[in-house]
Amino acid sequence: MAGKIYVVGHKNPDTDTVCxxxxxxxLWNKWKETGVMNDVxxxxxxxxxxxxxxxxxxxxxxxxxxGVKAPEKLTDGAxxxxxxxxxxxxxxxxxxIDKAEIVAIVDHHKIGDVTTPNPxxxxxxxxxxxxxxxxxxxxxxxxxxxxxxxxILLASILSDTVIFKSATTTPLDKKVAEELAKKVGxxxxxxxxxxxxxxxxxxAGMTAKEIMMRDFKxxxxxxxxxxxxxxEVLDLSLIESRKDEVYNELVKKKAEGYHSVFLMLTDIMKxxxxxxxxxDDPSVVEKAFGKKLEGRSVWLPGVMSRKKQVVPPLEKxxx
Numbered sequence: 001m002a003g004k005i006y007v008v009g010h011k012n013p014d015t016d017t018v019c020x021x022x023x024x025x026x027l028w029n030k031w032k033e034t035g036v037m038n039d040v041x042x043x044x045x046x047x048x049x050x051x052x053x054x055x056x057x058x059x060x061x062x063x064x065x066x067g068v069k070a071p072e073k074l075t076d077g078a079x080x081x082x083x084x085x086x087x088x089x090x091x092x093x094x095x096x097i098d099k100a101e102i103v104a105i106v107d108h109h110k111i112g113d114v115t116t117p118n119p120x121x122x123x124x125x126x127x128x129x130x131x132x133x134x135x136x137x138x139x140x141x142x143x144x145x146x147x148x149x150x151x152i153l154l155a156s157i158l159s160d161t162v163i164f165k166s167a168t169t170t171p172l173d174k175k176v177a178e179e180l181a182k183k184v185g186x187x188x189x190x191x192x193x194x195x196x197x198x199x200x201x202x203x204a205g206m207t208a209k210e211i212m213m214r215d216f217k218x219x220x221x222x223x224x225x226x227x228x229x230x231x232e233v234l235d236l237s238l239i240e241s242r243k244d245e246v247y248n249e250l251v252k253k254k255a256e257g258y259h260s261v262f263l264m265l266t267d268i269m270k271x272x273x274x275x276x277x278x279x280d281d282p283s284v285v286e287k288a289f290g291k292k293l294e295g296r297s298v299w300l301p302g303v304m305s306r307k308k309q310v311v312p313p314l315e316k317x318x319x
Contacts, residue, residue, distance in 0.1 A: 005045045005103055006080055008094060009130075010087035012216050013051045015059045015196075016160040017086040019152040020130040021071060023145075024085050024106055025049040027134065030143045037141065041121065045081060045103075050074035052094065056214055058159060058199040066151035066184075083121075086130040088112035091218040108133050108168075109307060128173040129160030135176045147184055154180035155196050162232060163193035165271055166304040194234070197268055201233040208245035212253065212263055219311065222318035224259035230306050232266040236274060239265060247276055247296055254278045262314075265297075266304055273303040275310070287317035 007025040009017025028047035031037045049071040055063070063070055074080075077093070077100030084105045089112030090097060102114065104121040108130050125133045131153040138145050145153070157177045161169040164177075177189060186192050203211055216229035233239055239246075246263065254261045260279035267273070276297045277285055286292045288310075289300055303309045 003045045003081060005047045005083055006050045006074055006077075007047050007083045007085060008050050008052060008074060008077075009085050010089075010092040010217065011052045012213060013053050013055060013059065014159065014215050015056075015062055015152075016129045016131055016156040018049075018051050018055060018059050018071065019062065019068075019156040020085040020106070020134055021049040021051065022068060023131070023134050023149050023153055024083060024104075024137075026146075026149060027138060027141070027143055028083065028104075031141065034143075036143070047083065048072070056200060057202065058196060061199045062152050062155040062159075062196060065155075066148045068148050068152055084114065085134075088114045088124075089219075090114055091220065106130060106133055106137065125172075127170050128166060128168040129157050131156035131160070132170075132173045132176045135180065136172075145180075145183070150180045150183045154184060154186065155192075158189065158193035158196055162266070162268055162304050163190060163197060165268065166308075167302075168305045168308045197232060198234060200231070201235075201238050203231070203233070203239055203242060208242060208249045211239070211242065211246050212249045217306075219315075221259075221315050224318055225257055226314065226318070227253060227258050227261040228264070228306055228310060228314075229262070230264040230266060230273075232268055234268050236265055236267045236270070243276070247278075250276060250278045260284065262310070264303075264306060264310060268304075271304060272299060272301040273310075274299050275303075284314065284317040288313035 007021045009021045025047035032043040051071045051073055052075050076095045078096035081101045081103055083103055088105050088107055102116050107124045108127045127133055154177055157173055161173050181189055211231055212229050219226045250261045250263055263276040265274040274297050277293055282293050291298050
């Protein structure tokens with residue numbers, strides 16, 4: 001009997017995680033319709049994209065620009081079939097994931113701690129974003145990408161790679177972005193990227209807690225609970241007047257059972273990050289980055305990526 005599969009990205013959804021859920025749900029349903037995957041898996045269930053939280057201003061802009069409907073919200077996986085995109089860690093996925101049936105994972109991060117009792121579709125590439133990985137899946141299975149999905153996938157690549165400035169950026173990301181841009185008629189990728197990223201630079205209407213939590217992820221590092229958030233702005237001056245209140249929110253967050261809470265204030269144009277830190281052990285920062293905290297923060301030139309430049313050295317420092 002056919003049922004539903006909920007395609008979901010990580011908690012505190014960003015553009016890549018939301019748009020990847022939308023695109024993979026479409027691709028899954030095309031596989032169901034055409035039978036192109038029948039040699040390896042029989043698809044009977046309909047895929048529905050969902051998000052674990054409210055959409056940020058950037059994601060709303062991207063979906064509206066290309067006329068794509070925002071996904072429904074879902075936070076609990078109990079009793080449901082799910083496909084995970086843009087993550088494979090329990091701390092970042094649906095509540096009660098152990099009571100769900102995971103049927104697929106498409107990602108670009110390290111392999112997390114989500115496990116399955118049966119073989120599943122698992123497709124992961126060390127690219128700059130999941131949108132790039134999905135474009136390869138579309139191509140390899142011969143499914144044409146509609147223009148509106150090409151647009152949101154392009155925006156996702158520019159967002160997650162920080163307009164190709166992030167250390168996670170690969171030649172494949174650039175190649176795929178150029179192909180998608182040609183399809184939707186966008187000639188200046190940098191200009192469009194700044195238009196997309198600029199939507200997240202406006203923090204005037206956000207509370208300090210919203211700024212901290214906009215892209216916040218939990219990690220287990222050496223048995224300790226660690227939280228790392230990131231906010232990307234075109235210029236750090238846009239958030240300078242909010243630092244005190246944001247730092248106070250980090251202190252409150254740490255009191256919820258964390259060993260350390262960090263917030264990356266990433267300057268897109270200067271290509272670096274001011275790392276705010278509230279921690280039981282300030283030495284982990286020096287161990288990870290070779291620089292001591294100066295008061296409550298440290299400037300990390302060239303650091304743009306949480307996934308590649310912040311999480312790995314911190315995990316090593318905690319081990």
